[in-house]
Amino acid sequence: MNYWLVKSEPYVYSYSDLVRDKQTFWDGVRNYAARNNLRAMKKGDQVFFYHSNEGLAIVGIAKVAKEAYPDPTAEGDTWSVVDLKPVRKLKNPVTLDRIKAEKSLAAMELVVNSRLSVQKVGEKEWNTILKIAEEG
DNA sequence: GCCAACGTTGGC
DNA sequence: GCCAACGTTGGC
Numbered sequence: 413m414n415y416w417l418v419k420s421e422p423y424v425y426s427y428s429d430l431v432r433d434k435q436t437f438w439d440g441v442r443n444y445a446a447r448n449n450l451r452a453m454k455k456g457d458q459v460f461f462y463h464s465n466e467g468l469a470i471v472g473i474a475k476v477a478k479e480a481y482p483d484p485t486a487e488g489d490t491w492s493v494v495d496l497k498p499v500r501k502l503k504n505p506v507t508l509d510r511i512k513a514e515k516s517l518a519a520m521e522l523v524v525n526s527r528l529s530v531q532k533v534g535e536k537e538w539n540t541i542l543k544i545a546e547e548g
Numbered sequence: 549g550c551c552a553a554c555g556t557t558g559g560c
Numbered sequence: 561g562c563c564a565a566c567g568t569t570g571g572c
Contacts, residue, residue, distance in 0.1 A: 419557095419558090421558090441558060443556095443557095443567070443568095444567085445567090463559060464557085464559085465557090465559080468550065468558090484556075508559080523564090525566085526557085526558065526559070526565085526568060527556085527557050527565065527567085528566095529557085
């Protein structure tokens with residue numbers, strides 16, 4: 413089981429949109445590093461859902477419902493999508509500020525390379541964030 | 549294959 | 561709205 417993080421601007425597609433839709437395909441990735449991460453996702457992998465631009469926080473958890481297949485919104489098979497399903501909303505959103513304040517999370521790609529829109533999350537990082545979400 | 553120019557992302 | 565960081569493009 414691997415852990416990931418995807419980013420979305422909430423006014424484009426928010427976590428509550430995912431909850432409403434029950435399932436979505438994660439389209440629009442046009443960055444090779446991000447695409448490679450999409451392709452490495454396995455069914456059942458857990459995914460943090462991060463709101464960029466507005467909110468600036470991890471707000472919920474999704475899981476991979478279907479592994480990578482060609483992006484229906486792109487020509488050819490250069491770009492990929494996966495299907496995501498909502499799992500649960502975090503009790504408390506974990507903000508970027510909070511993550512930056514946490515020493516053990518200093519190496520997170522979210523902090524180091526904020527522009528990558530699909531990131532891998534380490535198991536320890538995952539658990540730390542879950543803990544913060546519980547404790548508020 | 550290098551690198552300057554340009555476009556995009558995303559935090560502030 | 562600005563700008564830094566980074567990825568991509570295209571001329572050479």
